[in-house]
Amino acid sequence: MEPYNLPDGDGHFGRFGGSFVAETLVHALDELKAAYARYRNDPEFLREFHYELKHFVGRPSPVYHAKRWSEHLGGAQIWFKREDLNHTGAHKVNNCIGQILLARRLGKQRIIAETGAGQHGVATATVAARYGLECVVYMGSEDVRRQASNVYRMKLLGATVVPVESGSRTLKDALNEAMRDWVTNVENTFYIIGTVAGPHPYPAMVRDFQSVIGNECLEQMPEDAGAQPDVIVAAVGGGSNAMGIFYPYINHADVQFVGVEAAGRGLDSGAHAASLNAGSVGVLHGNRTYVLQDDDGQVLATHSISAGLDYPGVGPEHAWLKDSGRATYATITDDEALQAFHDCCRFEGIMPALESSHAIAQAVKMAPTLSRDKIILVNLSGRGDKDMHTVAECSGIQL
Numbered sequence: 001m002e003p004y005n006l007p008d009g010d011g012h013f014g015r016f017g018g019s020f021v022a023e024t025l026v027h028a029l030d031e032l033k034a035a036y037a038r039y040r041n042d043p044e045f046l047r048e049f050h051y052e053l054k055h056f057v058g059r060p061s062p063v064y065h066a067k068r069w070s071e072h073l074g075g076a077q078i079w080f081k082r083e084d085l086n087h088t089g090a091h092k093v094n095n096c097i098g099q100i101l102l103a104r105r106l107g108k109q110r111i112i113a114e115t116g117a118g119q120h121g122v123a124t125a126t127v128a129a130r131y132g133l134e135c136v137v138y139m140g141s142e143d144v145r146r147q148a149s150n151v152y153r154m155k156l157l158g159a160t161v162v163p164v165e166s167g168s169r170t171l172k173d174a175l176n177e178a179m180r181d182w183v184t185n186v187e188n189t190f191y192i193i194g195t196v197a198g199p200h201p202y203p204a205m206v207r208d209f210q211s212v213i214g215n216e217c218l219e220q221m222p223e224d225a226g227a228q229p230d231v232i233v234a235a236v237g238g239g240s241n242a243m244g245i246f247y248p249y250i251n252h253a254d255v256q257f258v259g260v261e262a263a264g265r266g267l268d269s270g271a272h273a274a275s276l277n278a279g280s281v282g283v284l285h286g287n288r289t290y291v292l293q294d295d296d297g298q299v300l301a302t303h304s305i306s307a308g309l310d311y312p313g314v315g316p317e318h319a320w321l322k323d324s325g326r327a328t329y330a331t332i333t334d335d336e337a338l339q340a341f342h343d344c345c346r347f348e349g350i351m352p353a354l355e356s357s358h359a360i361a362q363a364v365k366m367a368p369t370l371s372r373d374k375i376i377l378v379n380l381s382g383r384g385d386k387d388m389h390t391v392a393e394c395s396g397i398q399l
């Protein structure tokens with residue numbers, strides 16, 4: 001097998017990826033490409049990145065054997081990669097550290113981001129505070145209303161949150177506004193994208209920053225579990241926690257990758273966020289990928305119980321991994337994710353994020369079909385404290 005070396009120089013993963021942006025951004029993206037090419041293997045840059053991951057984020061995060069639950073299921077051994085233990089409670093901060101270090105080297109004084117549920121906004125506001133840079137976060141006004149506590153968190157961290165009143169007043173409108181800001185303020189502004197989407201070089205760059213997850217697993221699994229995993233399972237919103245754990249294993253042909261999309265109330269209901277399973281090829285957020293869109297190319301409204309999976313597109317590398325057959329993409333409904341959330345609390349004493357609960361639910365489905373000597377490694381991308389209100393509401397409990 002040829003070693004994997006995508007994307008190509010223009011950011012293509014087969015027919016996916018690339019760069020579809022306004023002319024005014026071409027220069028900024030060229031500048032970013034050059035900076036990333038220069039620093040990605042620069043010892044001083046990498047030293048600072050890993051220093052921050054250790055001292056600010058708390059890495060390495062451990063791998064953990066979900067032993068009691070695995071025994072109960074009576075099949076493969078389920079292991080968790082504990083990204084929930086990171087500062088700010090999820091994997092997103094890994095990438096934000098990488099990008100803000102690049103922003104500093106480019107001399108950019110101002111950071112912008114867009115956010116749906118607010119998790120990427122909080123991670124960005126966190127690193128901007130850490131480095132004393134101005135931070136502006138675009139958020140649909142409907143999301144501002146729904147996610148009041150994350151809005152307050154960002155404000156506590158010193159960020160300005162700009163409610164976006166156009167369109168459906170959600171993530172896709174915030175994306176457009178952030179792009180517009182970047183075009184206008186490109187000289188002094190760095191746009192921190194929170195997942196493996198956006199125009200080239202973002203998908204590859206975010207993947208590389210998140211690869212710290214899989215690189216740690218490569219060392220930890222033989223040591224702690226006695227072997228590398230047979231299957232790796234991760235939830236896919238935009239796809240960054242999944243690429244982060246998959247990518248270091250990409251040339252390990254015997255390690256199976258399973259991404260998990262949000263089936264919401266069911267794929268037939270239309271209320272879901274399963275771009276790879278139910279979308280069609282289109283352009284969103286500056287790249288070609290699978291998109292949930294109507295026949296006229298209008299982006300459709302999405303639904304998931306988990307805000308972080310509620311995204312109408314998916315990173316272009318996942319589109320490629322799906323078409324090439326290197327990864328498969330399952331779906332898990334709201335109800336299945338909720339069940340996994342409750343079971344994980346009870347069996348393991350770990351409260352997972354609802355996003356991660358999708359991946360866990362898929363592992364729980366697969367484990368009994370595999371023998372006891374097999375290992376399923378699940379990326380536990382974040383902790384569930386943020387989701388307590390949602391879970392309580394689903395159980396008819398008022399907090």
Ligand SMILES: *Cc1c(COP(=O)(O)O)cnc(C)c1O
Nearest residue numbers: 195237238239240241308355382
């Ligand atoms: C944002 C988020 C996700 C989804 O984003 P990806 O880019 O697909 O990883 C998954 N889990 C958690 C905890 C998140 O906060």
